[in-house]
Amino acid sequence: MGRGILRRPAESGANTPGGLPSRFPGFDVLAEVDHWDAATVGTVLSRLTQPPALRFFSPDEEAVGRALFDQILDQRAEPKIPILDMVDARLAEGQTDGWHYADLPEDGEAFKRSFAALDEDAVDAYGVRFASLPWYDQTDLVQTVQDRDGDWHGLAAGDIWDLWSRYACTAFYSHPWAWNEIGFGGPAYPRGYKNLGINALEPWEAADQSDQDPVGRGEEIEQARRRHAEARTRELRSKDPTGPDGVGDRLSSDK
Amino acid sequence: MSSLTHVRRRNSSAWLIPNDGTRTNHQLRRDMRRFDDTDEVDLVVVGCGAGGSVLMQRLARAGWRVVGFDAGPFWDPDDDWVSDEAGSHDLYWTDPRVTAGENPVVLGSNNSGRGVGGSMVHFAGYAPRLHPSDFSTYSNDGVGADWPISYRELAPYYQLIEEELPVAGEDWPWGEPHSYPHQAHPISGNGMVFQRGALELGIPVRVGPVAITNGRFGNRPHCIYRGFCLQGCKVNAKASPLITHVPDALAHGAEIRAKAMVSAVVVDDDSGRVTGVRYFQGGVERFQRAAMVAVCGYAIETPRLLLNSATKRWPQGLANDHDQVGRYVMVQGAPQAAGRFDDEIRMYKAPPPEVTTEAFYETDPTKPYQRGFSIQTVSPLPITWAEHVAAQGHWGPVLREYMRDYVHWATLGALCELLPLAENRVTLDEEADRYGLPVARFTYSYCDNDNQLIDAARQRQREILEAAGATEVIVIDRTAHLVGGARMSATPEAGVVDRDLRSWSIPNLYLVDGSVLPTQGSANPALTIMALAARAADRLITGQRGGITAQ
Structure with missing residues (x-):
């Protein structure tokens, strides 16, 4: 094959x-x-x-x-x-x-x-x-x-x-x-699925390990958003000492 | 489970496909009867989907010489279909079309098939009947239209087709109560979530009705719960005309001419009769003579073909004497709601169609809107699931995060009975396809009743998922199915065809597909289209003693 x-x-x-670790x-x-x-x-x-x-x-x-x-x-x-x-x-x-x-x-x-x-x-x-x-x-x-x-x-x-x-x-x-x-x-042909139902896995499927993480779904998403925003601020600061607001002004004045 | 061996006596399709693990009877196709263009065949069928294939099978059995045309391929599930979303692109009608109006309808994979078997190749498999009330919504509720036939006239054909597909499900309490030839399937996590939420709220639900084998049927095997019903069933478990009616039609001398695009139904203006069809095959334009033509191209291509076939006598398009061709096209409002659970649901396992409620199908006098909706399980695969997430406005890292959580979500879908409106219609656009034929322009806008129904269905699904324990619910607005566009009517002024699906203005022109539905209910249309075709075929066979071309 x-x-x-x-x-x-x-x-x-x-x-x-991206070679990121999987759940x-x-x-x-x-x-x-x-x-x-x-x-x-x-x-x-x-x-x-x-x-x-x-x-x-x-x-x-x-x-x-x-x-x-x-x-x-x-x-x-x-x-x-x-x-x-x-x-x-x-x-x-x-x-x-x-x-x-x-x-x-x-x-x-x-x-x-x-x-x-x-x-x-x-x-x-x-x-x-x-x-x-x-x-x-x-x-x-x-x-x-x-x-x-x-x-x-x-x-x-x-x-x-x-x-x-x-x-x-x-x-x-x-x-x-x-x-x-x-x-x-x-793909699941010709094998199909044998174990239907909630939390039911086939022998070759892997359970989601992030269930061990008590952080709620919404909070997890918010964390992703915060990471995004923080990284953005860092990057803008390194490039433009006047800070992100300066860039934002340039953008909005263009509208 | 009732024995279905008696089905073989009227439709042997399931016994004509191989029982060796392959899915196509190549011998039957190689030995297929072939007609010459100059043969005046008894019937040309344009479009080998739900309507055309049933009509062809019935009439071939009755001894008619029939040629079925399809613009797409004659599929072989083994070689042509894959367990893969993106790889199934060729199952859809992807010729150019323009979609317009205040609520433009997404076409292609959403609702349009191509190739022998039609849209049923990629339909989910739900096969509910209409309710008796659907046939008189105008009289009962003051909306929609009354059909020129009653539920009672169609009911025997529902039962015949349910046996031939066959349909699996629990005893059905809604509409006219009835049972199904195959028992209900076991269900997956997605269906269990629906049952749990509905039980909590006191909403009755039933497993089914799905046109998927639960047990062997002829040489068709049991479903293997692989979950790729919308990508074409490689198992031959889910019904489509390719395996439920075409094999028997071939065995009785019908010809299928695939990859042959009909460009016009040809009419002799002097006699006012159809003489055959023009079609492109291999780049060559040809003409097939026929004593009768049945257009079975579905709600967009059927009106388009009639409009593109205009003559001096019918300058606005064939059978369009009263400006009815292309009007009253309907889609169902189909908002879908997905709920997040700590448990793993893995909705991709098992067929997407599992559990239904029709508890909200009928007009509820306590509500401000007329008619209703049904709710069913749907199970989006990853690409379709990404549409749900993207529809929330998510992109970038948030989209990826939601997608990583895929195994924790369960999804329901509603079908709302949007009303037939004259301005929701197919017209010809100035754009042309590769044959130089004007493409369809499809215009759609909701009315107030439509919007109220969609809101109600959205809300009801959210409640069910929350009652089942969902920690977050997301909703996406979409549409499903296509019917109407050349409706049947009691008088020539109000529609395009009569109660036997014969066009009002041209005696040997029939329309046998979803385009003839005057209303749509909240039911998936495939079974109704097939039942209408079976009834039309019966009427033709009964009338043939007077000569098939008798007026």
């Missing part, structure tokens, strides 16, 4: 995005490949091979798209799931959802125009292209698009946000590393 080759990134020994220690959905049917194996393992060379996006669009998709899925470290490459392949092959909102062009054109718009906003607010911005400045800019109601550079902002997150999440959560991160059992 060639699993040894395809279970990259072998160099890090990791099998999650399901020891669980690796790819260890189950021998129990999958051949058609499914072909489909899933192809995502672990080198993605094809880009065909759809220009280099400028690629730069915006890589940074944007990494923002949406919080990919800050290698090994990364190649979201931009996966979206590029879909658009190059016309594997879109087909339909589009009446107030947006078809998906490929909507991506190109929205990437150019994001770059324009970056230059207006910071004087540099989106991809060259520090991480948290990118975060701020992306947030302004999500917060926007109505028109944004001639595009419906809400529909653009929907398009970005739909394609980015489809790529990211189709990848076995992401399945390992969330404890998803992955």
Whole structure:
């Protein structure tokens, strides 16, 4: 089956995005490949091979798209799931959802125009292209698009946000590393499931170890938000001694 | 469990597929009868989904010479389908379409199929009946429309199709009480959460009704609870026409012409009769002669084809004498609520369709809105689950955190009976597809009653999950299913087809699919579409002694 080759990134020994420790220690959905049917194996393992060379996006669009998709899925470290490459392949092959909102062009054109718009906003607010911005400045800019109601550079902002997150999440959560991160059992044919029910596991599934952590769910999320905010402040201070407020002013004065 | 061997005498599909662990009878397909374009076949069926396949099977059995066209492939579950969300993209109708209005409807994987078997290839498997009240909502409640047929006329066909799929579930207390040929399936953590919350609130629930084998049926095996029902059933356990009606149709001399896109129903303006269909196959445009055509392309493609087939005599589109084609399309409001539990639910295990309540289906006089909703389990896989999380506005690290928590969530989905409105319609857009045919523009906006129903369903689901012990509930607004667009009516002015699904204006043009539904209830539409097709077929077979082309 060639699993040894395809279970990259072998160099890090990791099998999650960013090599982050998982809540399901020891669980690796790819260890189950021998129990999958051949058609499914072909489909899933192809995502672990080198993605094809880009065909759809220009280099400028690629730069915006890589940074944007990494923002949406919080990919800050290698090994990364190649979201931009996966979206590029879909658009190059016309594997879109087909339909589009009446107030947006078809998906490929909507991506190109929205990437150019994001770059324009970056230059207006910071004087540099989106991809060259520090991480948290990118975060701020992306947030302004999500917060926007109505028109944004001639595009419906809400529909653009929907398009970005739909394609980015489809790529990211189709990848076995992401399945390992969330404890998803992955393909289940021809084996199926034998142990249905609450807290019922198959022998090859791994229980969530974070249950031992008494911190409530909401608080955990808030902690993630606080870590995010603190890191952002640190980064802005190191770059700009006047502090984050100065950057915020630049952004808001541009609106 | 009742014996279903008698089904074989009227539909041997389940016995015509292999019993050796493979899923497709390749011999049957290789030996399929093939007609010439110049043969005037008795019937051309456009679209081999729930409606078209049942019609084809019934008429082929009765000796009719039938060709079924489908724009998509003739699937082989072994080679073509995968246990994978993103890898199932080709199951959906992804030709260009424009979606508009105040509440534009998400299409593609949400509600549109492609290929032999149609949308039932990727439907969850729920197969409820409509209630008797659905057939007279205008008389009863002052909303919607009355059907030109009654529940009583459709009921025998519900039972036939329930046996042929077959449907599994507990005895059903709602609508007309009835039982199912297969016993209810065991349920997973997701279904148990629903039962627990409902019990706490005193809401009755039942397991089922799902068109998934619980026990062997012919050569179709028992469900293995793999959870990928929406990606096409590789087991042959979940029903779709590909395995429930197409094999028997082939065995009785029907031809399926796959990857053949019908571009127009052709009418002779002088005689006012259909003469066949134009279609593209392999890039070549051809013409198949036919004594009768049944359009079975579902709520968007059926109106689109009629509109694209305009002639001098029908300049606004075939059978569109009263500006009814494309109107009164309906989707169901389908808000879904997910609850977080300390326990591990792992909702991806077992089929998403498990447990239902229809306790809120009928008009409740104490409420400000008419008609109602049903609630069912749904079990989003990771990509779909990410849509739930992203819909809360989460992205970046918060999105990833919520996603890491996937195994702790249980999800319910509602189906709200949105009302048929004339302005919710399919028209032709200026955009064209790769054949140069204008694409469908689908416009949708909710009315006040729609919004009130959706709010009520959202709230009720939240209460159930909280009663089950959820520590957090998130809700996502979405829609499900598509029906209407060429409705049946008692008079020619009020619809497109009569009670036998024959178009009012062209005697040998039939519409046999979900587009003919005047209202939709809160039921998943597949079973009703099949039952309507079985009834239409019976009417045609009964009438054939007078000659199939008799007017």
